[in-house]
Amino acid sequence: MLSEDQQDQLLLSLFATAEVMGQQLTQGAALLMVEDLREYSEPVLSDALRTCRREGGRLTVASILKHAQSADGHPGKDEAWAIALSASDESETVVMTSEIRQAMTASSPVLEAGDKVGARMAFMSAYERLVIAARAEATPAKWEVSLGCDPARRVTAIESAVRSKLISHEAGAKHLAHLQIAPPSEDGLAIAGLITGQVRAKASPEVRQRLAEVRCIIEAAQAKKDRERAKDAQRRRVDTYLRKRQTRAAIAQLKIKRGPVAGKECK
Template sequence: MNSSDRMSTEQIARLALAIAATAEVLGQTITTDAAEMMADDLADYPADAIGASLKACRRELTGKLTLAAILQRIQAADGRPGKDEAWSIAMAAADESETVVMTAEILQAMTAAQPILDLGDKVGARMAFLSAYERLVTIARAEAIPAAWSVSLGFDPVRRVTAIESAVRMQLITQQAGAKYLSDLRIAPITNDGMAIAGLLTGKVVQPTPKLREKLAEVRSIVTAAKARQDREKLKKAQADRVDTYLRKRQTRAAIAALQKEIPHV
């Protein structure tokens, strides 16, 4: 999530008050510092997702309000499949005739499991996939990254249309993206290069043309460079966050104090 998507100081202060009010509804008294810390930890998530989670907590919890309880409900609503469903999607994608809509985490986890699957060890491949998938989803949720769905195209045109239209109905991809896929599929034949690209997902080796091979090498180079740049940016951000935390907490406390004067009974 971009830093620009993070809540403002005033929004964090209001969230802290909402957390304190939710705790009070549950018969719990929470300190200002605790509410502030919870709000700051939640500030990277969408406001509507947090609001829905707090509402669910008020309806469902019988014990104390905790950060884990709030996060659990936010993350459960992010649209990512459970691990078993994710494995089923990955297996479907291995069938070259099937068009499958999958998340980035499924694709990455399948990359980790594919070498084991190629050896014929489906049980070992499943274990590797589930381990990688759970780790990737945990990281994505911790960083408040929304689920990103993409289409893995199969060769069967009827199944393509069915899968893409279903994905649009389920709002996994936008209507515009679905229309573009369907338009492209109806007019574009599968080339040898298309089969080579599909082979990156299915594991079936199809030799690409020299031009495509050069393009794939360029893409790999760009991806490698982007990852290195992302790692550097994460390190810089972590260092900046440590420096910024104290000042942000002071601002939030001041905002909470001002709001409490406006709403003395909250």
């Protein structure tokens, strides 16, 4: 939830955004919008307002929420159903959200009975209801790994999830570590070496090459993430500077419009 200072900044941003979009917000309307939006983080709301300004149209709570919710990571219902179908194969390793897992509970009996169409309808109904509830609480998607029984497919699925930033490097490394079987083979130890950064010399050339590719992918993803984080931090610093410069003037204008504080006499 936004702090009081952040809510004040959001109030000013709403007035400024509405003005840029050719609208005039009343103080009461702006305060109601803050009440509806305060569950979201400041960066998410800043990006949502920026998108509204670029797209034009009218500034409404619905338009802001649409862009704020698109950043929460919850997949669409069709993508979620495809993930759920993959998870029905016990050999497949699947990365899914808790909402997908819960919706699968509702649809699994229907799917096991052979009614794929009915299962899809049951799944989507449950999934949409769960996502709506999550978004009402401003809860972003939380991805988790469901391990299948095929070790080779585990590696592929986990690598893909790390590259897509659905799970962290550390979480991927933890799951890869579980691929070792006692007694471990040299290739199995080489896979574990991906965790420590030490590839054993006796690993097969194919495994060594694959591990090198995976390491490069993970390092590149981390480097990109670091660059994006630095750019976001710089952008926030600039935005904060500009807002602070405008805040005193904007608040002074609001105080003038509000008039004397009730209960105090003018001297």
